[in-house]
Amino acid sequence: MSLRLYLVEDSPIIVRLLRELFDGTATLDVVGQSGKAPIAIEEIIGLAPDAIIVDIALENGSGFDVLRALLERRADYRPITFVLSNFATQRYRDEALRLGAHYFFDKNGEILGLLKAVISCSEGTLERNGSHG
């Protein structure tokens, strides 16, 4: 069974790149994407993907809004959460982990690391509560 993945990302360039990188991975299925926090929250709750990739700076709202809403509205639902951001400061990392993120990747130089982690996750070889960076 494939890992169902949702992308919270507003950059069409990054979305296209991620879709291309994940394309052809039999153990992975991208089930949805939005760059707007309110839409992403509703779609994630509705689709209940196994994993989500969340950007922090979004077209409408932020990735923190998404993580916070998931915690508040669906405390029983914990998708494997990968944060991918240009703002990879310790403050952002700490806040993301506090809001339930499992992994944090810097867009600058760690996208391929994210790819490996997500694929490992889909193959069941990645610890769910590990940390990165």
Add this chain to the structure above:
Amino acid sequence: MMPQRQTKGDDSMDAPQATVLEAGIALDALAALSVRLSCHCDVHPDTLVLPARKVQEACAILDAAVLALKEIVVIAESRGGATPGSVPRGLSPP
């Protein structure tokens, strides 16, 4: 392939907020470009490896990043920031 303008901000934003958003667009573009060009590390440096489609995509991404950086300059200038050619404060024009 024409670069697509990704406008996130609007006129109600303050300069730092609008600047950060534009910088984010540029950083996204450059991060994607870095990944797209990061393959083929094991081949000889003089080997030609990129198909035309990849080069076209890379050019479009660079153009998008340049557009975002130009927008940052426009934002800075419209909010009173100094730009090359402007007269520095405290200096009298000749």
